[in-house]
Amino acid sequence: MTPKMKATLDEEIREAARKLFLSSSVADLCKNEATPKQEEFLLHVFQAELAAREENKRHRLMKRAGFPTYKTFEGYEYSHIQFPPLFSREELESCQFVREHKNLILYGPVGTGKTHLAIAIGVKACQMGLKTKFFSVTELVLKLAEARKQGTLEKLVKDLQKQDLLILDEWGYVPVDRDGSQMLFRIVSDS
Template sequence: MLTQESRENMGRQILKSCRQLVLSKYISETCVEKATDEQLQFVLELLAEEIKRREENKVKRAIKRANFPAYKTFNGYEYKTVKLPTILSKEELESLDFVAMKKNLVLYGPVGLGKTHMAIATGIAACQKGYKTKFFTVTGLVLELMEAKNNNVLEKFMKSIRNLDLLILDEWGYVPIAREASQLLYRVIDDCYERTSMILTTNLEFSKWGNIYTDSQMTAAMIDRIVHHGYLLIFEGRSYRVEHALMREETAGIVPKTKVIS
């Protein structure tokens, strides 16, 4: 049998749970006054399960709104192709401290080395921590920006970007972007500066960004805002997709090895 002190303690826990669930304190008061020990325990467990269920659903909704192209986590992620900066450890990356500090990540390297996987895994972790997150390919973002501008809802769209905690831009610099679209993209970068953390994946070194975004001065301003509070992660090695492609075995013996002539 529970002591009066134990019952009052359980009542306080029930009250705390009721507040989380936005329920009346009448529930906790009534439980302490009228419920049996077993009923008190049951109500406490029931409320805890409801809190857990709501949190799980909240995370699911956040992940759905983020619009990830796939579900990826850090579970089993191999860092063998990643060169982290000395001031950023694997643990610090996965803890998302950089998001809280409004810092950026630039994931640079050839295709197939896990840049997008890392970006998505970081975004999933951010959703689980309650950070408002959104994933775009750069091409997809540009299309949405142009559509918003043409429909006179650009300011509303920009406000939704500014309200994010983490913005992920995949495939940065993969295709050339016209001047008007580049200007809109610059505005996104400028609005996020020191307000929203960004993750960019790219296979293009900074010196070549000007070839993609048409205006070298604007490109320099973009780079300045991205790298000022950012970390550069360099991906090197052999493409994971090529390494594990089924076609490699199927074409073995069919595709001749290339001879190098000196």
């Protein structure tokens, strides 16, 4: 092993140890006392652990997102989609707009795949390690009303603000309780 390869290996071990929240003494001990084969094995162990943690994180994010079903961009038919100027399919599928804190509104007639596309965006965001939450509008309104009744509205709002991507879907009936008398309001969309 050349000195350059050894230095690269030592740096990779140091970086992996840092990502695993291990002290720098682990990397120092390895650098000073381990054989090259031992260092290679340790790096392999660290990388496997980091990969497992990333996979577990993606699974956790997917579960917490609350998608009603699993959808991806694969096989999605874009022929009926009209993108605004300066926004492309590639930008949509990369979820760059999420990282840039830009809003996206999908609108159109019923049955055109808006929910499929919204879920696919959310799934991609979770795969990228972004905190995502999916709600129907009705579900969110009811959740907010319940949190208000229970005195936990601030906590819910803070949790929502921590999300990288918040997906609101589905127009519908929202029951509103005013002074004990139930009223129904219909949220109307253009579709």
